[in-house]
Amino acid sequence: xxxxxxxxxxxxxxxxxxxxxxxxxxxxxxxxxxxxxxxxxxxxxxxxxxxxxxxxxxxxxxxxxxxxxxxxxxxxxxxxxxxxxxxxxxxxxxxxxxxxxxxxxxxxxxxxxxxxxxxxxxxxxxxxxxxxxxxxxxxxxxxxxxxxxxxxxxxxxxxxxxxxxxxxxxxxxxxxxxxxxxxxxxxxxxxxxxxxxxxxxxxxxxxxxxxxxxxxxxxxxxxxxxxxxxxxxxxxxxxxxxxxxxxxxxxxxxxxxxxxxxxxxxxxxxxxxxxxxxxxxxxxxxxxxxxxxxxxxxxxxxxxxxxxxxxxxxxxxxxxxxxxxxxxxxxxxxxxxxxxxxxxxxxxxxxxxxxxxxxxxxxxxxxxxxxxxxxxxxxxx
Amino acid sequence: xxxxxxxxxxxxxxxxxxxxxxxxxxxxxxxxxxxxxxxxxxxxxxxxxxxxxxxxxxxxxxxxxxxxxxxxxxxxxxxxxxxxxxxxxxxxxxxxxxxxxxxxxxxxxxxxxxxxxxxxxxxxxxxxxxxxxxxxxxxxxxxxxxxxxxxxxxxxxxxxxxxxxxxxxxxxxxxxxxxxxxxxxxxxxxxxxxxxxxxxxxxxxxxxxxxxxxxxxxxxxxxxxxxxxxxxxxxxxxxxxxxxxxxxxxxxxxxxxxxxxxxxxxxxxxxxxxx
Numbered sequence: 289x290x291x292x293x294x295x296x297x298x299x300x301x302x303x304x305x306x307x308x309x310x311x312x313x314x315x316x317x318x319x320x321x322x323x324x325x326x327x328x329x330x331x332x333x334x335x336x337x338x339x340x341x342x343x344x345x346x347x348x349x350x351x352x353x354x355x356x357x358x359x360x361x362x363x364x365x366x367x368x369x370x371x372x373x374x375x376x377x378x379x380x381x382x383x384x385x386x387x388x389x390x391x392x393x394x395x396x397x398x399x400x401x402x403x404x405x406x407x408x409x410x411x412x413x414x415x416x417x418x419x420x421x422x423x424x425x426x427x428x429x430x431x432x433x434x435x436x437x438x439x440x441x442x443x444x445x446x447x448x449x450x451x452x453x454x455x456x457x458x459x460x461x462x463x464x465x466x467x468x469x470x471x472x473x474x475x476x477x478x479x480x481x482x483x484x485x486x487x488x489x490x491x492x493x494x495x496x497x498x499x500x501x502x503x504x505x506x507x508x509x510x511x512x513x514x515x516x517x518x519x520x521x522x523x524x525x526x527x528x529x530x531x532x533x534x535x536x537x538x539x540x541x542x543x544x545x546x547x548x549x550x551x552x553x554x555x556x557x558x559x560x561x562x563x564x565x566x567x568x569x570x571x572x573x574x575x576x577x578x579x580x581x582x583x584x585x586x587x588x589x590x591x592x593x594x595x596x597x598x599x600x601x602x603x604x605x606x607x608x609x610x611x612x613x614x615x616x617x618x619x620x621x622x623x624x625x626x627x628x629x630x631x632x633x634x635x636x637x638x639x640x641x642x643x644x645x646x647x648x649x650x651x652x653x654x655x656x657x658x659x660x661x662x663x664x665x666x667x668x669x
Numbered sequence: 670x671x672x673x674x675x676x677x678x679x680x681x682x683x684x685x686x687x688x689x690x691x692x693x694x695x696x697x698x699x700x701x702x703x704x705x706x707x708x709x710x711x712x713x714x715x716x717x718x719x720x721x722x723x724x725x726x727x728x729x730x731x732x733x734x735x736x737x738x739x740x741x742x743x744x745x746x747x748x749x750x751x752x753x754x755x756x757x758x759x760x761x762x763x764x765x766x767x768x769x770x771x772x773x774x775x776x777x778x779x780x781x782x783x784x785x786x787x788x789x790x791x792x793x794x795x796x797x798x799x800x801x802x803x804x805x806x807x808x809x810x811x812x813x814x815x816x817x818x819x820x821x822x823x824x825x826x827x828x829x830x831x832x833x834x835x836x837x838x839x840x841x842x843x844x845x846x847x848x849x850x851x852x853x854x855x856x857x858x859x860x861x862x863x864x865x866x867x868x869x870x871x872x873x874x875x876x877x878x879x880x881x882x883x884x885x886x887x888x889x890x891x892x893x894x895x896x897x898x899x900x901x902x903x904x905x906x907x908x909x910x911x912x913x914x915x916x917x918x919x920x921x922x923x924x925x926x927x928x929x930x931x932x933x934x935x936x937x938x939x940x941x942x943x944x
Contacts, residue, residue, distance in 0.1 A: 356848055358848070379847050379852060382850075383848065387844075391844070393845075394842075405849035408852075453849075
């Protein structure tokens, strides 16, 4: 945990430039039972876009509400631009938010909706008119200002909600499952537009999603949440290649998991490896995540192997880890083919290989191998 | 949305109540109204128009109904807000209080008010004993008493339409407004209140139209000194046995109710174009 916090601070700002948004030790509990937020630390740098990714009930929406001011944390602090906003009302935070179902005011036109935050800040009529029309232009809705929300399509409503959330130059933009209500094609298009708009405006953005593709497509970094905590925070590649826990390994992308006991830990400090005695018998060599301190001799481990890592071996080839098996099922997925391979010593393994490689039919026998660097060991629990 | 035709099932379901209303309500009402022109002339209507008394009573009735509707609105709005936002237990208690009066007859409830409002009634005794007034207030046998009684009976008809609209308001709207910089007061005046207007209009029209034809409460609490169009009609039927004239007055009342309902509905559509 401690290492990840340091990593977060490094990514989000140096001591000279403190993070734009800092969430420190935030806890929130609704009645008895598990806490919605059980101690969350998070830092967001200027201009950064960060995804809060997690299953439902993981606390991601509660965290967003705490930042927006709709929930007050039981413990911990939230600072924005160096100012403690933990107890500040939402109205005074200067944060723009796009709600899951947009929350456009149904009795106001698109232009009136966008003008609302400006009117609340006492802007002059003329300045409001100008800002509203340039915000409408920014989201590609010039000429739609007089429409009521119900006269707009889902994608247009979302653009209005976005324009309304950024028209007053907020310090931070929050998005709550912003594309969940759109169909797949429109979603992809809106994600691309959203990302280019966010880049152009350079506005720091925090968004909640349960869709990992969306998190990958939009964000600089991803915070994976589970049971009210941040399980891991990092770039998409960090999460995929170097998951810090079994939960992250399984939640982000596909993973083969092997369970076993840690044996001897060796290798140089920056690339430590661990010998693992598998519960199904046999041994494997896996790498430890950088900076890991949790894995010790005898620990109950999960070995995470991404399905594209194993190679097909010829009889003479050597590899740090080696298994043999029979293809049980081949599924064509377009760019890739997914093989389910039944292992000779029990269990099975998933492979995902480029489709243009040689095809294997069910029943084909094959030898597979991968290096220790291809497989990460994390605690099973 | 599929464009399937609804078929015969809704028709069949509606047939029995429609037949019931048609035979037992519409037909007698139509017959009654036809009495006003039974002799082939509009004499009854001419008489109603010629005498300032009848027009005056109609206007008085409109005014009384308007006052009742306005007071109901002011009382019902916070009550509906309470019901729509309170926790489950409090809301259940609120509903019980609101619905309890329906368990007793309107006659009983109206007579109960004479105990409260009379010269030696609860209100006057309380005010006299605390020294707030020296002389008992006249709360009965005048318009004040009638208004109190009618408001009491009609309040639920105002609360429910407002409550129903409030329940449908997306809670995210208030959160969004507040996040965009609106103070709680601004959230109410700019977002919440405008969105509840359809309910307030609907409740007002309902209460107003029911109040127009009210009979029992003005009869008992007005003590003969408050004359409404409903009392006038009853007078014509029972005292003067002048059915055609009673029918003419009833037709006028019905026309007024339709006119007002229609006008309100137009305003409503203009004000709530988002629906």
